[in-house]
Amino acid sequence: MNPYNNLPDNAFWKLAVANKSMFDIDNLWDPKFKIYPKSKVVTFGSCFAQHIGNALSDRGFTWLSTELPPTGLSEVSCKKFNYNVFSCRTGNIYTTSLLKQWTEWALDISTPPDECWEKEGRYYDPFRPRVEPNGFESIDEMLRSRKQTIESFKQAITESNYFVFTLGLTESWFNTKIGYEYPMCPGTVAGEFDSNKHEFKNQEFEFIRSNLLSAIQMMRKVNKQLKFILTVSPVPLTATKSGNHVLLATMESKSILRAVAGQLTRKNPAIDYFPSYEIINSPTSKGAYFEPNQRSVNPYGVKFVMDSFFKSLNEKYGISATVKDKSVAKVKKSKEDIVCEEELLAAFGDGK
């Protein structure tokens, strides 16, 4: 007898992987939490997180959006203006230190600076530079919008049951003079790069781990029931400042983020990890879930990841998810339609 004798099939590569088709590899996730369709879930983080919110909504789960678009804004324009992409308009929160920064602003532990980036007469929020497609019309409008997002982020923390966070990057940019972090290097989308105050930092394991843990602890202080599901973005870096080849930088960065997520998940019953990164990136997938640029995840990959998420929930807890058929519109006369018919009958009917 040895410790491997009684292990289940999924502990052995040959049985769990090599002898199976890539589509039949299962039991990758053993969900810690019983997420009901009515459970309120918020999603933030790197860009892959937006697929989780969409998938939850499409399957009848409660994806909580705390910053709603103005009435009438179409789905296409919502994407353009970053409504309903994440649970509020934070834009991408690539790093755990950025998550901590947003959390501190939301919980009044610190206040955001008034810094604003100007480009061709329009104003950009350094902390959400792509949230408004053509920038804001004034600094005041930009600051009001940011305030709204911070309030909405607080609402997401206090009103949700599950906080899904997708870890995206280790590479980051800080303003060393005042001590805060940007999601993008100043001078890329807008703003101006100043080597005297803008500093690159490739975050290491302990920095990432402690910031994430700190953010989680702050959030659980105001919402004790809040649980976390971590994922790592499978999307490779678009560019690196590390000095390494971008492929090496990608693998190193994802490995560190994955290790942080693993350690926190093992040690904390309120944190789970969902393996979207492995599903897309493992050798078994043979790169099939990437677009030809080998960076963007294609719709089949997104669907496969999200199907795996809901399949695991169903297998463990019997919670089924059904994709809503958006093509079937409800045909039902509203009270207003009935009032309108009466109105016309009276005017055009036989009482002329």
Add this chain to the structure above:
Amino acid sequence: MSSSTPSKTLVIANSHAAALQYAMRTRYSEPQNPFKIIAHPGPDFKLLNIEQGMIRHSTLLNEPINYSQFDNIIIYGLQLLSRSGGKKWVLQVRDQGAGKFSSAALENATIDDLLSTSSYQLAKKFYLDSSSSCRVICLPSPYPSELILAQNRQWKNISVNKGWTQKIEQLYKSEFKKIDTEYHHLPKELLSDKNNFTTHQKFLNRKGDFSHINETGGELVLDHILDMITP
């Protein structure tokens, strides 16, 4: 209002045609009536087929209409500005005064909403049918009654951005111009002092109806139309 004879006009409308019909009946005896009204409740008129100078639909119309015989086509209501019993407009007014949206987002929302209306979609069909050179004019639904704000506790303190009605007019005119269509707001005399709602004095006194103006309101709309179409 001009004393000349108004040009021949086809009015295509939803339930808002009723108040107009009352006003026309008072004003004109049938042979002199320059207007032909076709009306159907709700947004269905966006389904009308407009081709080769004819308006057709197997169920919405009794018989095809040769619209090229008219000088003007007025599309009245059909979800433009206010729909869903006025509730959607209240939410738009709330958003416009809330101060939490960028002006670009609000403008996009206004245009997206316009493009989704039956009114716009029908006007576009006339634009795409090159067989007639009728003048096409779109008029919005009346703003909901000012009394609608009392229906919901959260609406009572809505901050009204009075300048927004002018902004909407500019945006609508500009979008409609792209499809060779004129847009005009309804007459100012219908407005309450809140500006973005209709005064209750011009409204039907019917419980739960915040969408439909009365005959007096209809007369104001008729005069407004006559100002546009009388040479």
